[in-house]
Amino acid sequence: MADTNGGVVWRWVRIVVLSLAIMFLLGMASGYVTAHLKHGGSILKVIGFVGLVLAGIAACGWIIFRDAKALTPALSEGEGERLYAAQRKRFWTILGGLLLLGFATGVVGSVALNVADNGSGAWPAWAPLAGTIGVVLVSIGVAYGSWRFFTSVDEVEVADNLWGSLVGFYVYAILFPAWWALNKLGQVPEPNDWTILMASMFAALGVYFYRKLLTA
Amino acid sequence: LENRLRVLRAERGWSQAELGGRLGVSRQAVNAIETGKHDPSLPLAFKVARLFALPIEEIFSDGAESGERGDG
Numbered sequence: 001m002a003d004t005n006g007g008v009v010w011r012w013v014r015i016v017v018l019s020l021a022i023m024f025l026l027g028m029a030s031g032y033v034t035a036h037l038k039h040g041g042s043i044l045k046v047i048g049f050v051g052l053v054l055a056g057i058a059a060c061g062w063i064i065f066r067d068a069k070a071l072t073p074a075l076s077e078g079e080g081e082r083l084y085a086a087q088r089k090r091f092w093t094i095l096g097g098l099l100l101l102g103f104a105t106g107v108v109g110s111v112a113l114n115v116a117d118n119g120s121g122a123w124p125a126w127a128p129l130a131g132t133i134g135v136v137l138v139s140i141g142v143a144y145g146s147w148r149f150f151t152s153v154d155e156v157e158v159a160d161n162l163w164g165s166l167v168g169f170y171v172y173a174i175l176f177p178a179w180w181a182l183n184k185l186g187q188v189p190e191p192n193d194w195t196i197l198m199a200s201m202f203a204a205l206g207v208y209f210y211r212k213l214l215t216a
Numbered sequence: 217l218e219n220r221l222r223v224l225r226a227e228r229g230w231s232q233a234e235l236g237g238r239l240g241v242s243r244q245a246v247n248a249i250e251t252g253k254h255d256p257s258l259p260l261a262f263k264v265a266r267l268f269a270l271p272i273e274e275i276f277s278d279g280a281e282s283g284e285r286g287d288g
Contacts, residue, residue, distance in 0.1 A: 078231075078234045078237070079234075079237070079238070080230065080233070080235060080236065080237030080238035080239075081231065081233050081234045081237050082237065083237035083238065084233045084234070084236050084242075084243065085233075085237075087236075087237065087240070087242070088242070153242075154240065154241035154242050154245045155241070155245070155254075155256070155257050155260060156241065156242065156244060156245035156248050156249075156254050157245070159254065212244070214248075214253055215244045215245075215247050215248040215251075215253055215254070216244065
């Protein structure tokens with residue numbers, strides 16, 4: 001039976017919440033593994049913990065997949081629906097690849113960098129070069145994936161991205177100078193790069209998903 | 217912008233996904249255009265017109281004509 005409008009919204013909300021849960025699990029896992037390895041903890045414990053986290057991610061992923069499938073209308077054998085199915089597959093492959101690249105970079109990067117200095121605050125000689133190569137490769141991968149994404153999506157997807165980016169940019173353009181000025185006036189501590197970046201990203205994502213919900 | 221996309225699609229018995237596939241856009245894009253949440257670009261409007269073999273103005277209108285009729 002087809003979902004009601006409320007059912008559709010609920011599925012989208014669940015997809016967003018579980019996606020955030022996966023990011024949280026990955027962040028928690030990388031933090032735990034880093035701390036554990038730094039302090040010479042047992043590798044068996046790390047394997048067990050990572051196994052549990054992977055099981056949690058798999059469960060979230062399975063529910064997301066089920067919801068996404070339910071949100072995709074059952075296709076008949078029409079020519080347009082076959083084209084549509086191929087188009088959707090291309091969209092999710094590129095988006096999934098980009099997300100996977102982002103997650104893998106975040107987890108591997110944070111664990112590798114933190115374990116490499118072994119708590120001493122100084123990295124081994126190979127770390128800067130290896131890290132630089134990693135950063136360049138990931139940047140090229142993200143740029144290429146983004147180009148593939150934007151050349152394969154339709155104008156509504158582009159418009160959703162543009163509105164999200166515009167609002168994100170405005171949050172950045174207003175927040176940073178305001179924070180900077182207040183700091184100069186001695187009212188607040190120095191501007192924090194990561195806080196401003198995250199605020200801009202959350203604003204952009206919020207607008208993007210709001211527009212997605214409007215046309216679900 | 218007002219449009220008759222939903223009616224034209226229903227006349228052919230097409231789903232939103234079917235129409236999206238034929239136009240090279242997503243089902244959500246078809247939904248957004250049908251419900252007036254997105255005004256299609258000119259290239260997409262021409263594509264729609266070609267697909268339904270109708271002049272653009274028989275599918276899309278800016279509502280001015282119906283407004284004038286309503287006022288008169």
